[in-house]
Amino acid sequence: KNQVEQSPQSLIILEGKNCTLQCNYTVSPFSNLRWYKQDTGRGPVSLTIMTFSENTKSNGRYTATLDADTKQSSLHITASQLSDSASYICVVTSNSGYALNFGKGTSLLVTP
Amino acid sequence: GAVVSQHPSWVICKSGTSVKIECRSLDFQATTMFWYRQFPKQSLMLMATSNEGSKATYEQGVEKDKFLINHASLTLSTLTVTSAHPEDSSFYICSAPSEGVNQPQHFGDGTRLSIL
Numbered sequence: 001k002n003q004v005e006q007s008p009q010s011l012i013i014l015e016g017k018n019c020t021l022q023c024n025y026t027v028s029p030f031s032n033l034r035w036y037k038q039d040t041g042r043g044p045v046s047l048t049i050m051t052f053s054e055n056t057k058s059n060g061r062y063t064a065t066l067d068a069d070t071k072q073s074s075l076h077i078t079a080s081q082l083s084d085s086a087s088y089i090c091v092v093t094s095n096s097g098y099a100l101n102f103g104k105g106t107s108l109l110v111t112p
Numbered sequence: 113g114a115v116v117s118q119h120p121s122w123v124i125c126k127s128g129t130s131v132k133i134e135c136r137s138l139d140f141q142a143t144t145m146f147w148y149r150q151f152p153k154q155s156l157m158l159m160a161t162s163n164e165g166s167k168a169t170y171e172q173g174v175e176k177d178k179f180l181i182n183h184a185s186l187t188l189s190t191l192t193v194t195s196a197h198p199e200d201s202s203f204y205i206c207s208a209p210s211e212g213v214n215q216p217q218h219f220g221d222g223t224r225l226s227i228l
Binding site for chain 1 (some may be wrong): 153155205217218219224
């Protein structure tokens with residue numbers, strides 16, 4: 001069964017600090033891995049997309065890494081801001097098409 | 113950039129009412145759209161795949177007569193929750209993919225459905 005596991009489930013950090021979110025998956029065959037940010041009551045917004053051959057991808061203060069051998073990904077947030085408070089969802093797509101396998105998300109709270 | 117518009121954003125209605133939710137791709141065509149349901153602090157759960165010009169594909173456990181999907185054009189898909197009951201209260205989100213498998217899915221902002 002294709003699974004996507006995220007950790008931690010929730011995280012509280014001080015404004016300005018860095019943090020790293022983890023994503024482990026068993027989806028096979030693998031097509032790509034995406035990180036989304038979902039604000040409360042809104043739809044998810046794409047942060048990064050990585051294919052098998054990509055090890056790292058950045059989007060501003062967000063940097064995602066991918067180890068396709070160990071089937072692990074991380075999302076690093078640098079110099080956190082209050083607006084980073086949201087749920088971060090890891091989504092893995094298999095080669096079978098557009099079907100997305102969602103993680104349960106990490107709820108991040110950035111406090112002043 | 114590509115945008116998916118979802119309407120309405122919030123619906124409150126009485127039990128037994130049917131509710132229609134629209135999902136539009138604003139600057140691109142989408143032959144396929146997806147409908148999800150999300151409970152508080154839970155991940156998105158795929159309900160069905162909407163296909164332009166053909167019947168929708170429903171995930172196991174999703175009642176097709178309860179959740180009617182119509183993909184009438186290349187930019188519009190609708191989800192109708194028929195005879196809604198309190199247990200149907202949830203956050204419903206649609207998405208549409210950009211062309212190409214390794215392109216982002218564009219999500220609507222969701223519809224909060226509350227059945228009294």
